[in-house]
Amino acid sequence: MAKDDRNGPPSLEDLDARLRSTRAEAERRSDRREPDSAAPPALVGMAMRAGVELVAGVAVGTAVGYGLDKWLGTSPWLLIVCFLLGAAAGMLNAYRAVSGLGMALGYRRGTDENASARGRGDE
Amino acid sequence: MASPVEQFKLKSLVPLEVGGIDLSYTTSALWMTITVIGVAAFLTLSMRGGRLVPGRWQSMAEMSYEFIANMVRENVGSEGRQYFPFVLTLFLFILFGNLMGMIPYAYTFTSQIIVTFAMAFTIFLAVTVIGLYRHGLHFFTLFFPSGTPIALAPVLIPIEVISYFVRPVSLSVRLFANMMAGHTMMKVFGGFAVLMGILGVAPVLLLVALTGFEILVAVLQAYVFAMLTCMYLNDAIHLH
Numbered sequence: 632m633a634k635d636d637r638n639g640p641p642s643l644e645d646l647d648a649r650l651r652s653t654r655a656e657a658e659r660r661s662d663r664r665e666p667d668s669a670a671p672p673a674l675v676g677m678a679m680r681a682g683v684e685l686v687a688g689v690a691v692g693t694a695v696g697y698g699l700d701k702w703l704g705t706s707p708w709l710l711i712v713c714f715l716l717g718a719a720a721g722m723l724n725a726y727r728a729v730s731g732l733g734m735a736l737g738y739r740r741g742t743d744e745n746a747s748a749r750g751r752g753d754e
Numbered sequence: 755m756a757s758p759v760e761q762f763k764l765k766s767l768v769p770l771e772v773g774g775i776d777l778s779y780t781t782s783a784l785w786m787t788i789t790v791i792g793v794a795a796f797l798t799l800s801m802r803g804g805r806l807v808p809g810r811w812q813s814m815a816e817m818s819y820e821f822i823a824n825m826v827r828e829n830v831g832s833e834g835r836q837y838f839p840f841v842l843t844l845f846l847f848i849l850f851g852n853l854m855g856m857i858p859y860a861y862t863f864t865s866q867i868i869v870t871f872a873m874a875f876t877i878f879l880a881v882t883v884i885g886l887y888r889h890g891l892h893f894f895t896l897f898f899p900s901g902t903p904i905a906l907a908p909v910l911i912p913i914e915v916i917s918y919f920v921r922p923v924s925l926s927v928r929l930f931a932n933m934m935a936g937h938t939m940m941k942v943f944g945g946f947a948v949l950m951g952i953l954g955v956a957p958v959l960l961l962v963a964l965t966g967f968e969i970l971v972a973v974l975q976a977y978v979f980a981m982l983t984c985m986y987l988n989d990a991i992h993l994h
Contacts, residue, residue, distance in 0.1 A: 658832045680928065680978070687924035692916050713916070716909075720917035724924070 684724040692717010758941035762865055762934065782863040789850045789863075796850075818846065822980060829984035833991050840880075841987075844873065845980040852933060852972030856965070864975075865933040867926060874926035877983050885990035896993055925982055932975050936968045 696713025700706040766778035800811035808816055822842045826834045848864060855862025863869050885893040897914040898907060943961045947954040 680924075683924050683928045683931065684920070687920045687927055688917065691920045691923050695916065695919070713912075716912045717916050717920075720913045720920060723913060724917050724920060 680728040681725040684728050685721045688721020688724055689717050692720060758938045758945065761937060761941060781861040782866055782869065785854065785861045785863050789847060789854055792854065793846045793850050825980060825984055830988045830991060834987055837987055841980050841983055844983060845976055848979050849973065849976035852976055855933065856969060856972060862933055862937055864929055865937055867930045870926040870930040871922065874922040877986060878922040881986045881990045888991060889993055893993065896989065921986065925979065929975050929979055932971050936971055940964055940968065
């Protein structure tokens with residue numbers, strides 16, 4: 632009878648607890664994974680990105696400035712300001728693209744241990 | 755001889771107009787349909803056997819699955835798992851679209867800015883909504899990182915806001931420009947081969963190299979698109 636008990640289906644709570652612990656363990660392990668060493672293909676992508684980033688920044692900045700000028704009737708001041716800001720944003724994005732910060736906004740690197748372990752694959 | 759950009763012309767196959775809006779079924783839509791069917795067939799047919807030791811096709815399906823799964827895990831972390839189906843779909847759609855565009859007489863729908871922009875803008879909206887949903891108004895600290903001198907705010911915030919709005923543009927332009935430039939270039943060299951007669955051997959040889967390069971670009975751009983989607987998701991989820 633005791634043998635029967637052991638082989639019988641385990642209780643759902645038991646299964647649930649085991650599943651949870653296994654999942655947490657797997658998550659912990661996958662989060663600590665070393666960044667893939669096969670990052671280099673990204674290098675070609677990075678190089679291609681930088682150029683597009685520069686142009687797109689200027690284009691969007693100019694478009695925003697032109698739109699605001701049309702709306703507020705302040706031509707040409709906002710166009711000039713937004714063109715410069717757009718150029719700055721473009722350079723910032725291009726810099727981020729090549730420096731491996733990705734498209735991250737801001738300058739904070741991940742502070743929590745999780746974020747630093749996650750790795751961005753190209754740091 | 756056909757102009758090099760004529761290949762991008764849309765032909766309407768089934769004319770359809772609803773309320774003054776042209777909703778015709780075009781060559782672009784046809785190739786999107788073929789791509790969707792192709793991806794679905796690739797994944798279902800290759801996994802039909804479901805063997806423990808995978809065959810060639812099953813191997814390819816498993817590799818593409820694992821490739822994206824790892825990409826999501828490494829770039830977004832375990833919270834990103836719920837967005838994995840979206841990234842995989844996006845990646846396979848773009849990859850198949852790019853590669854099928856390499857078949858002669860096929861139409862490359864990723865060479866249309868509106869197609870890539872629609873995808874990029876969907877990602878942009880989704881990422882913004884996910885960020886706002888997860889962090890509420892705290893999401894806007896993305897535009898002004900803590901520890902920055904307050905005096906810089908009037909300059910920094912507009913720059914960061916613009917650089918945030920640049921995302922859908924650069925994401926879509928990158929894919930579109932790469933595909934369009936590549937296909938135009940191949941057509942131009944094809945034209946040279948016809949014009950130069952016996953000397954046309956040289957452009958044909960170059961065309962062989964270009965075709966290989968184009969296949970590289972097709973795969974690379976699908977990878978970059980999926981990769982950036984992951985990075986944007988990471989931004990929205992972790993706000994670093």
